[in-house]
Amino acid sequence: MATLLNLSDSDHSGLSDQSVSTRSSNRSLRIAEQERRKNEAEDPFVLALKYFSEVEAGTPVTGNDELENNLVRVEKVAFSRGLSPEAISIMLDFAMSLRMGSSPCARVLKCLLPASVVPQEAVVRAIVWLTVRKLPTSTQVLFIKWVLTVFDMIDAKDKLRAIYGFIFSFVTDENLCPFICHLLYLLTRKENVRVFRVRKLLEQQSKLGRQPYLLYLLSLYKVFCPELVTLSIPSRMKSGFKNHISPWKSALIGVQRRNGVQVASGISLAFAVRDKTASRKRKHAHLELPPLSPVTIKEPQAAQGSSRKLVPMQQVQSFAQLLQNMHRIELPAQMGSLLGSSLALQYLDCVQDESALLRLNFWLGYALHEEFLFCSDGGANKNPEEALQFLNRLLSAQHFLQEGFNSSDAFLFKFLNVWDGSLLRPQILGLLSNIPVIPSSQIKALLFDPLMQLFFTSSLFFKCGLIECLNHMLLKWLTWHSAYALEDDLDISLNSHTSINITLSGFKDSVMELVHFVGRLASLGLQLEGCHSLLLSFILDFYETVCDTFLKFGLPLVVMPPPGVFYPAFFAADPISVDRLAFIMHRYKVNLTSAKRQEKVTEQAFHISRQTFREFNRYQVFLVNCLWNSNMCYPEAEVRLSDELLAQSGVPQFSTRFDLIHHPAFVSYALDFHHKCWPGRKDTDLNSIKQTKPWSWYLEYLFTQGFDGLKDFLQNNISRRVMMAGDRREDGTQSQELESAPQIKQPLLS
């Protein structure tokens, strides 16, 4: 068996791999080569091939033992390892030239199993033999079937394409026609489609009746030249060409498995007439994506010359092909079809043609209007499944392109007025979050009024969803701004998408409107839902975006949360909300200080209103006083209750109830800390944590619990001195010191 190893490429490489792996020297390689040559000369298989290439025409077949023996040798190799390109060439030539008559022909064809590739020349020569010699019909068919089977393994196709007309002439042969059509289907290029060929095929059609193979070939012709031929493939015929692999299948798979090549996948020919789902009967045609089909009627001036070179989108099957043909891709007849394929979406991203996008928008807008607004046949309520699919597809396209289509924006503005807030909620909110910046003069009527109504009449989950959606919307607006804004050109047209030029100040106004709107929704929403922590969490998400507008997105705008958001977040019983609030306040401070610094440095300053600083300071003082100073009732507090009222409540030391120890969100941590700190103690006295050492330990403990927001906030706002000051504290003076010391670092921003 070792002697056979050299016969195919993969074996050859296997040999060299072996020698490399044994790290043998050059010398041993040379010896191996010599050995190989020597073996080759004596190899019975090589001798057999020699026999077939040299055997004279007219040698008798019957009783020819030599032929039999040689053929057996070749078959043995073929079925075990496959044949090398040269072997295939020799054997094919032997068979098709009928040098020994037609009887061994079929047998030879059946063993032509390529180990690697099939040389193109051999196939071309064999096709030429097909016309010269009189092969029995069954053998002719077998040969074409073989070509179809190994088609993907033929090393090049240019010469085969060059004899397209020659191959085409076989379609008149009734027996070969089905297979020739298949072969032509694989070879056809745009330049091959000619009127006379169309006529010839139609002639065959009238002779043979409606045959799928003629139809498939003609359908490809239609793709290239829809102006020449038209047809409609009935649904029962939509399967495509048959595979003709059967005579070789098991042997070929065996050879390929042994050689470790994966060509088999290429053998099954895909014939994509339409995707499967389309064959399902649809009641609602408007939600169906149009098929990817080429333009039928070309512009007269484009018909000549240039259009010859255009590649229909339908013919582009891979990303590599797309890249190659980027400059000459012909848009499909219906732009809506681009949404259906991910490859086409890639292309859509580069399309610069205004009309093309308008076409797409007309179609999309039409589909959305018909389905959700006009509801001509029941609408989305009747067929939620299809509507869902459609919107998901639209959303994924928008995510891919990272922007919305303006027809879907136009649709949404109308739809929000009639939406019940539950129909396809995730999808509609998803689309909504893709809406581009709206001028502040129109934002109320288009967006806020309908959303406000929906918000107050819907469930908690809708409220959460909407806040999340508005957060995404804001993020997209800000990202867009940070990508396109220019420092020295403040008067840019921010959103050419909408062809309304928004200046930077206009953009700021819109963002501010949006943030204020969410602030209003959030305050009232928290009241309505009893400060539900889920809703609060979504609201804090939103403010995490808002507090960083300046540093993260370069937008000179800082908007503080309204009290209706700030206080519920602070008084929340879960530590996460308080922690996030502290983080948000920390980021606000960082943003404001850097804005302030930049205002001083650069001349073209933007102005952050005093009101904003005042609001910030008020919150800041409150936080520090409550959490750190244990003094909720300081004189300037915004929220004040009369002391008598608080005294009536019976809560002892009400002023300290919201410090880091007694705050309902942290009290469990304080208790836990207490146990750990004084394991032996029977009676729990949380106030003992306030002593200097335990206090700093307690802070450490809290920070290790993952309260990073709190950590950032405290470390940046409580001056080092005070943090350290704890060390000097004496038990007795502690409370006074906490009350009296100006614990807030420096003067606050103003």
Add this chain to the structure above:
Amino acid sequence: MEGSRERTPHSGVVKRRSKSQSYRRSIRTCFGVASGLSLTPALTARRMNICRKAPRSQNITEKVKPEHLALLVKTEWQLSYVTPLYQFRHTQLKTYARQLSAFIAAEKQQGLAVEVGGLQNTFKVSFSVLQGLAETNDDPETVLIQVQSKPMFARQEDPPKTVWSGWLSCINGNPEYLQSLPKDFTCLPLFCSKGAEGLSSLVKSWLQRTFDCCFGPLDINQTTLQWLAALWTNCHMETNIQKLKMIWTLPVVPPLQVTYTVDSDDALELWRSTRESSAEKSRGAEDEVCIDFSEVTRFMQGLMSHFYRHFRVDLSAGELNQVSSALGSAKLNGKIKISSSRYLISIFSLLTECALLKMPI
């Protein structure tokens, strides 16, 4: 450290890309150069005119060939709206006819390829321009499509029969909208068809594939029906409309259908009285007779209250389904028939307006 990081956002990130480059990379550029169309409809929704000119009898035969007019009148048309056609050329109608007849032949004989331009013995399609129906310079000319067929057992000399016809038109279309479209697009928003349903959908599907447009049903809604009732009544001043007939359905069990027929003279009298009361308020431009929608509403209320006095049935609770007179008839489900060519233009202006309102952008 912190300081340098913080200063970046406003200057650093933004400066990295040049404006033209980043803009070019974005799809938005395409819309940037786009005409007002891409946005305006989104932000300023189109609304129906609340005021329109009273129809005047026109001798349309001077403008439009009588044989063309004969094709349009006295047939009931099913209405659809169409989004603008992409790359439609009035000069290529012959090519379209060839394509469409091959398409119909191929669709009718599933699984049989058909040569485009080959002789079709079953269906012959013709496209033609109906000159003269366009009212303004912005209106594209109306296009008529006819499908002719020879019956299976017809004699050789028998002429082919028209089995389907339809036309695409735009009469007095909103000039702002029409001008906002790029020149690749032809806006013929109103599609009227007559004939077998199967052929209608074939023709529509061919138009959809060829011109990348979309078809949707165009119903004649309550408001439009009321307008028609008032406009037709107004015509009685010049032309005898004989009777004004309205059909209502009332949501009771079992459903009640009311056919309300008013003598044309009585209707006109009522109409005049509503007109007069409003004319007193605004007696300005007398030369151009304009009708306000408030007058239409009052006219309808007058008719309904009259009915209520006699039959104690409140029609406003029901739905107006159909309006007809000697000049034509219109149904809620989008079927319209025009009996006299004299007021054709004003009726189709109204319908064009309805069709344009359905445009998605």
